[in-house]
Amino acid sequence: MSRSPLSTRVLSLKARLGIGAAILGAGTLVTALILVSGLNEVSTRLSTALEAETRMARYSSLSQQAATFLVITTEMIQSGQSRAVRRDRIAPVTDRLRSTFAQLNADTETAVNRAQEIGLDAQSRVATQSLGLARMQALLENTETGLGTDTGDADELRAYIDSFASGFDPLLSQAVNNEIRFRNEILTGIDDLRKRLALAALVIALVTLALVAAFYLGLVRPQFARLDRLRDAAQRIGQEDFAVALPVMRMDEIGQISAETNRMATALADRRQEVQSEWARLNETIRERTEALRAANATLEEIDTNRRRFFADVSHELRTPLTVILMEAQIGRKSTPEAADAFATIETRAARLNRRIDDLLRIARSDSGQLGLELQDTPLPGLTEQAIAEIRAETENAGLDLRVGAMPQVVLHCDPNWVRQVLVGLMRNAIRHARSGGVVQLSAEPDAEQITLQVIDHGPGIAPDQLPRIFDRFEQGKGADAGKGFGLGLALARWVIEEQGGTITAESPLPAPLRPAGVTGTVISVCLPRATG
Numbered sequence: 001m002s003r004s005p006l007s008t009r010v011l012s013l014k015a016r017l018g019i020g021a022a023i024l025g026a027g028t029l030v031t032a033l034i035l036v037s038g039l040n041e042v043s044t045r046l047s048t049a050l051e052a053e054t055r056m057a058r059y060s061s062l063s064q065q066a067a068t069f070l071v072i073t074t075e076m077i078q079s080g081q082s083r084a085v086r087r088d089r090i091a092p093v094t095d096r097l098r099s100t101f102a103q104l105n106a107d108t109e110t111a112v113n114r115a116q117e118i119g120l121d122a123q124s125r126v127a128t129q130s131l132g133l134a135r136m137q138a139l140l141e142n143t144e145t146g147l148g149t150d151t152g153d154a155d156e157l158r159a160y161i162d163s164f165a166s167g168f169d170p171l172l173s174q175a176v177n178n179e180i181r182f183r184n185e186i187l188t189g190i191d192d193l194r195k196r197l198a199l200a201a202l203v204i205a206l207v208t209l210a211l212v213a214a215f216y217l218g219l220v221r222p223q224f225a226r227l228d229r230l231r232d233a234a235q236r237i238g239q240e241d242f243a244v245a246l247p248v249m250r251m252d253e254i255g256q257i258s259a260e261t262n263r264m265a266t267a268l269a270d271r272r273q274e275v276q277s278e279w280a281r282l283n284e285t286i287r288e289r290t291e292a293l294r295a296a297n298a299t300l301e302e303i304d305t306n307r308r309r310f311f312a313d314v315s316h317e318l319r320t321p322l323t324v325i326l327m328e329a330q331i332g333r334k335s336t337p338e339a340a341d342a343f344a345t346i347e348t349r350a351a352r353l354n355r356r357i358d359d360l361l362r363i364a365r366s367d368s369g370q371l372g373l374e375l376q377d378t379p380l381p382g383l384t385e386q387a388i389a390e391i392r393a394e395t396e397n398a399g400l401d402l403r404v405g406a407m408p409q410v411v412l413h414c415d416p417n418w419v420r421q422v423l424v425g426l427m428r429n430a431i432r433h434a435r436s437g438g439v440v441q442l443s444a445e446p447d448a449e450q451i452t453l454q455v456i457d458h459g460p461g462i463a464p465d466q467l468p469r470i471f472d473r474f475e476q477g478k479g480a481d482a483g484k485g486f487g488l489g490l491a492l493a494r495w496v497i498e499e500q501g502g503t504i505t506a507e508s509p510l511p512a513p514l515r516p517a518g519v520t521g522t523v524i525s526v527c528l529p530r531a532t533g
Helices: 013-079 083-115 120-147 154-238 253-335 337-367 380-397 416-433 489-499
Strands: 376-379 401-404 411-414 439-446 450-457 503-507 522-529
Touching: 013 083, 013 120, 013 154, 013 253, 083 120, 120 154, 154 253, 253 337, 376 380, 376 416, 380 401, 380 411, 380 416, 380 439, 411 416, 411 522, 416 439, 416 450, 416 489, 416 522, 489 503, 489 522
Parallel strands: 401 439
Antiparallel strands: 376 411, 439 450, 450 522, 503 522
């Protein structure tokens, strides 16, 4: 889409916003610089004032040390002490005085350097303090020298002390007064600086308010109005009202969006007409497909009803002769002792066939969602004997060694027919998929609350990527026997076991204690609860 020629002559909205932001940013930067400069100057003046306070404290200490010096020297003269005693007694006091003078000289030198930031007059005033300190030091040296002479004339010695007292006190007072005036001038300068900064802040605030008002009223607010129109147009389009015609007064970013919105509304209006036509045709197609699907569902329901009726009829038709066979076999076994074994075989086979019919009906009910469990206390040995008797012929025909471990005398709380069918199904899976291993084993491991039945084979095992999915519906193996059956055996087994409060798991390869050398194998463990009674 080519741009309008007007768009090349109009300053873009981004550029205008950028210029406004740059102006406000520059104002903010100037304000920050002024404030930083003012704060630095305030900090310098405060540091100078604090240094003046420190020097005043040292002058106070110097005054106390000078008074101590006068008291000691006066007492020595009155007591007529010798030169050596006088020198020893005043030495500590003069050492402290010299230390204080050294500190004051260092403070004064620092104050001279700091005063350069304040002004030349202040620097000269601070430098003058050095002269006063030098004079006070000279008085101390003269007095110490005079007291250290060999004379014993008390009047002569007292003259040295009087000379020190009359000269030292005025110099000290002058120094303290200079420091006080210097500190007061600094504090006055801080107050003047505060007023200047407050005035500058007020001016900057007024200028900033004016700039913000101009930026908002001249640029931001008009764009808000245009954005409000865009929002209203979007709401109308969302409500399927495509009669939108936004004014395009400037071909900046918002003007371009407005033009595109107008074009989109027109395109949507045209598309709605096409969709309505397609929708009418789709509704007709759906109606036709719905009728066909309804007829197909009716047919499937009829087929499913016929299937369930067929299973019920087959069950009834087969159970009636099987019941007769069982009864005749029992009568024959009792009435003809010499043929008891043959009648017992007939009775066993008839009972097995009856169980197969029950299994068939259970599978049919599970497919239709009519599965029901009949939980009862069941001895484990009898349950496993039935499963072994049912599967033994198949293992022998497959050339497999069926190994059965010792079954503990425990009672399970389960549906015996379904559990038997699960165990037979697991061993039948081993016959189908692990025949090459030559061994199928059934063992039991009881504990206080449940018993674990394990079906073990020495076959090729299950691939790691297949193992997590073997209990899923319609999941089958990838070996040579893949595709046999519907893939529902293990899924149904898991459902049956979990509905009875148990668990079923698979592990491949076999754990080390169960795996002979060179064997991969698989173990499927079925955990069932023990009877609590």
